[in-house]
Amino acid sequence: xxxxxxxxxxxxxxxxxxxxxxxxxxxxxxxxxxxxxxxxxxxxxxxxxxxxxxxxxxxxxxxxxxxxxxxxxxxxxxxxxxxxxxxxxxxxxxxxxxxxxxxxxxxxxxxxxxxxxxxxxxxxxxxxx
Numbered sequence: 001x002x003x004x005x006x007x008x009x010x011x012x013x014x015x016x017x018x019x020x021x022x023x024x025x026x027x028x029x030x031x032x033x034x035x036x037x038x039x040x041x042x043x044x045x046x047x048x049x050x051x052x053x054x055x056x057x058x059x060x061x062x063x064x065x066x067x068x069x070x071x072x073x074x075x076x077x078x079x080x081x082x083x084x085x086x087x088x089x090x091x092x093x094x095x096x097x098x099x100x101x102x103x104x105x106x107x108x109x110x111x112x113x114x115x116x117x118x119x120x121x122x123x124x125x126x127x128x129x
Contacts, residue, residue: 003046003054006067010046017042020057025067034060 003010003019010019020031035042038056040049049057061067066074082090092099098108109115 005058012047016044019046023067025071
């Protein structure tokens with residue numbers, strides 16, 4: 001039986017506490033908290049979970065945590081709100097620049113895109129044969 005939680009099929013050959021991190025919005029610490037409240041051993045393989053274990057974990061995730069689609073929607077709404085109120089962070093999002101104070105003179109290539117520089121102007125020497 002495949003363990004399906006929050007619309008995600010968990011990998012069968014992993015420990016439960018690592019397998020839960022496949023769900024967007026659940027990291028390792030959150031995973032351990034969920035398993036502690038569900039009274040499931042974190043080292044148990046996903047394939048060894050009983051249906052009642054899976055049901056307890058699913059109930060905790062659905063009631064106490066915002067994951068997957070709901071979380072993505074909330075993040076998008078938060079960024080949109082920052083843009084609308086004209087905050088500094090919102091303006092950085094609008095201009096597609098780093099938001100959290102990183103330098104931009106060098107680095108920030110992921111956010112700003114590939115650097116388009118011209119070389120030295122010298123052509124490479126022809127290979128000798």
